[in-house]
Amino acid sequence: MIPAKAPHSSSHTASLEAYHERYARSVEDPAAFWADESAALDWFRPADQIMRFDPITAEIAWFTGGKLNVSYNCVDRHAAVDPTRTALIFAANAPGEYRHIPFGELLREVCRFANLLRELGVKKGDRVCLYLPMIPELAFAMLACARVGAVHSVVFAGFSAEALRDRILDAGSAVVVTANEGLRGDKAIALKAIVDKAVLGLDVVKHVLVARHTPAEPHMVPGRDQWLADGLGRQRPYCPVEWMDAEDPLFILYTSGSTGKPKGVLHTTAGYLLYAARTFHYVFDAQPTDIHFCTADIGWVTGHSYILYGPLCNAVPSVMFESTPLYPDASRYWQVVDDLGATILYTAPTALRALMRFGDEPVTRTSRRSLRILGSVGEPINPGVWRWFHDVCGDGRCTVVDTWWQTETGGILISGLPGATPMEPGSATLPFFGVRPLLMDADGREVHGNSSPGHPVSGNLCLAGTWPGQARTIFGDHARFVQTYFSAYPGYYFTGDGCRRDENGNYWITGRVDDVLNVSGHRIGTAEVESALIEHAAVVEAAVVGYPHELKGTGIRAYVVTRADMNASAADLQAQVRIAIGAFAMPDQVILVPGLPKTRSGKIMRRILRKIAEGEREQFGDLATLADPGVVAEILDLCVGL
Numbered sequence: 001m002i003p004a005k006a007p008h009s010s011s012h013t014a015s016l017e018a019y020h021e022r023y024a025r026s027v028e029d030p031a032a033f034w035a036d037e038s039a040a041l042d043w044f045r046p047a048d049q050i051m052r053f054d055p056i057t058a059e060i061a062w063f064t065g066g067k068l069n070v071s072y073n074c075v076d077r078h079a080a081v082d083p084t085r086t087a088l089i090f091a092a093n094a095p096g097e098y099r100h101i102p103f104g105e106l107l108r109e110v111c112r113f114a115n116l117l118r119e120l121g122v123k124k125g126d127r128v129c130l131y132l133p134m135i136p137e138l139a140f141a142m143l144a145c146a147r148v149g150a151v152h153s154v155v156f157a158g159f160s161a162e163a164l165r166d167r168i169l170d171a172g173s174a175v176v177v178t179a180n181e182g183l184r185g186d187k188a189i190a191l192k193a194i195v196d197k198a199v200l201g202l203d204v205v206k207h208v209l210v211a212r213h214t215p216a217e218p219h220m221v222p223g224r225d226q227w228l229a230d231g232l233g234r235q236r237p238y239c240p241v242e243w244m245d246a247e248d249p250l251f252i253l254y255t256s257g258s259t260g261k262p263k264g265v266l267h268t269t270a271g272y273l274l275y276a277a278r279t280f281h282y283v284f285d286a287q288p289t290d291i292h293f294c295t296a297d298i299g300w301v302t303g304h305s306y307i308l309y310g311p312l313c314n315a316v317p318s319v320m321f322e323s324t325p326l327y328p329d330a331s332r333y334w335q336v337v338d339d340l341g342a343t344i345l346y347t348a349p350t351a352l353r354a355l356m357r358f359g360d361e362p363v364t365r366t367s368r369r370s371l372r373i374l375g376s377v378g379e380p381i382n383p384g385v386w387r388w389f390h391d392v393c394g395d396g397r398c399t400v401v402d403t404w405w406q407t408e409t410g411g412i413l414i415s416g417l418p419g420a421t422p423m424e425p426g427s428a429t430l431p432f433f434g435v436r437p438l439l440m441d442a443d444g445r446e447v448h449g450n451s452s453p454g455h456p457v458s459g460n461l462c463l464a465g466t467w468p469g470q471a472r473t474i475f476g477d478h479a480r481f482v483q484t485y486f487s488a489y490p491g492y493y494f495t496g497d498g499c500r501r502d503e504n505g506n507y508w509i510t511g512r513v514d515d516v517l518n519v520s521g522h523r524i525g526t527a528e529v530e531s532a533l534i535e536h537a538a539v540v541e542a543a544v545v546g547y548p549h550e551l552k553g554t555g556i557r558a559y560v561v562t563r564a565d566m567n568a569s570a571a572d573l574q575a576q577v578r579i580a581i582g583a584f585a586m587p588d589q590v591i592l593v594p595g596l597p598k599t600r601s602g603k604i605m606r607r608i609l610r611k612i613a614e615g616e617r618e619q620f621g622d623l624a625t626l627a628d629p630g631v632v633a634e635i636l637d638l639c640v641g642l
């Protein structure tokens with residue numbers, strides 16, 4: 001345990017006691033708590049009712065009757081106070097290249113973009129697909145959608161054409177916004193060409209807007225494609241906001257689950273914004289002097305909540321980082337921190353593991369004096385990595401917050417608070433205000449109390465009640481929403497994570513308990529990778545499991561059975577996944593096997609394949625139910641040396 005750093009006079013939580021007091025009030029009367037917190041937003045019309053929640057039908061609503069606009073809350077109201085205050089800082093791929101965008105300019109850019117969307121016929125409720133690199137136009141586009149009431153669907157620019165196509169179709173997006181190219185280190189990614197492939201023959205897509213980010217000249221389809229700058233050039237920089245109902249959809253973000261089809265997680269207006277804003281305020285102890293640097297990509301939920309909406313709603317300048325942690329070298333994050341005077345750095349364990357390999361020097365050669373808070377998100381952080389982050393990166397001076405949450409939760413649910421919560425390397429520590437975690441055993445019974453010596457208390461992590469940032473549905477499939485999250489433990493939201501509660505009530509997330517892998521902080525469903533593999537003509541069947549990986553946390557191993565009359569190499573099958581999903585989901589290992597271990601009823605016994613991938617060679621438990629027990633020995637032979 002490491003004591004909390006001393007709070008200062010402007011800290012939002014003065015002590016652990018202050019946390020406990022406010023927490024108790026927040027769970028005793030959540031409606032009263034969130035009604036008070038909602039004063040942090042500007043409302044066009046106040047809410048009639050604070051919340052409604054039915055865990056059986058998964059009917060969730062916050063602030064019904066209230067009207068507001070997200071773009072107004074993140075831009076207009078701050079521009080009115082001080083249009084020169086910095087809103088966004090674009091840190092380009094090229095080292096040392098920055099663009100500061102003040103609130104006044106942001107407002108004009110967002111208004112132009114909003115007017116362009118209206119010119120293209122985009123109306124309230126329409127979906128707009130954003131397939132963009134980490135450039136300011138992505139932020140303008142999201143805020144412009146929010147301004148006119150359109151629903152953005154940001155697709156991470158690492159997804160392949162096929163994956164993009166699925167997401168455009170599922171959302172029914174008539175407008176796609178992209179860039180000619182994206183830049184990542186030494187590489188240029190031809191995004192427009194990927195969009196062309198994705199939308200080929202799709203009638204739904206009427207317009208493709210292309211941001212010019214590099215000198216590359218992509219193919220432009222007349223009547224469908226236009227340069228973003230041309231479209232924006234025609235627009236006036238004023239655009240009235242659409243006053244939205246609190247429960248109107250704000251965005252869809254696709255995430256992996258236990259089946260092959262990704263889920264379009266839907267978030268709505270008031271609850272999402274308030275939750276992103278208040279978690280940002282408390283967890284990062286946001287101050288007017290802060291400069292926030294979140295290294296995530298906006299294509300993932302962390303970027304939505306803690307690059308864009310959370311910081312901007314709080315008028316805190318936020319960095320949009322286009323590059324990678326290792327470009328041009330392992331000093332890049334700290335270089336950006338020094339160049340911009342960043343006070344908060346929010347990053348992922350996978351990036352820290354990659355940086356740690358280069359030793360302390362790339363870190364210690366920089367100053368980092370401006371930093372006061374370090375955040376971690378995306379996967380459990382190993383205590384050794386935590387200590388390096390705290391001792392070396394933060395010079396032992398900064399608060400480290402390990403923040404647990406999900407795409408579906410909209411914002412942080414479990415985390416320490418600066419100045420209040422003692423730090424526990426490896427634990428996300430305590431629930432945020434209004435959040436009620438509980439642990440369930442295999443029989444669906446709640447496990448009460450804290451761990452005591454010899455009696456660990458652990459189980460599947462569920463949440464009781466609702467919080468404003470909770471996802472409202474899966475786009476177009478509410479039945480799947482109910483089934484996925486509210487059926488395993490009736491009455492509660494099931495997270496899919498395993499967890500332990502220690503002697504002091506701190507929560508330790510132990511990882512996914514479902515068929516979802518966490519690879520470098522990216523959620524990848526094993527079923528999604530399997531269905532990509534099965535699409536290959538030579539593949540008969542495939543089973544995908546995770547295994548411990550030094551850098552990625554979890555690596556992907558695929559066991560594949562191919563047709564006797566067709567040739568497919570491991571490299572072919574890796575390419576198959578890259579094409580179907582994207583490079584980040586590519587199996588690290590593909591093992592061509594003669595057969596898979598199956599029960600007599602034909603069920604693949606993944607438990608065994610997982611054990612083999614984890615390095616087990618002998619102890620597989622009861623193999624009596626296997627149809628062909630010999631297959632295990634054959635697979636083991638093929639895995640020698642991996």
Ligand code: 7RM
Nearest residue numbers: 377378379380402403404405406407509523
């Ligand atoms: C924000 C985000 C969600 C899954 C979640 C966990 C894992 C996230 C932590 C963590 C341990 C953390 N959204 N996870 N944060 N595990 N400690 N601080 O990552 O939807 O992409 O992933 O990520 O398994 O269920 S996500």
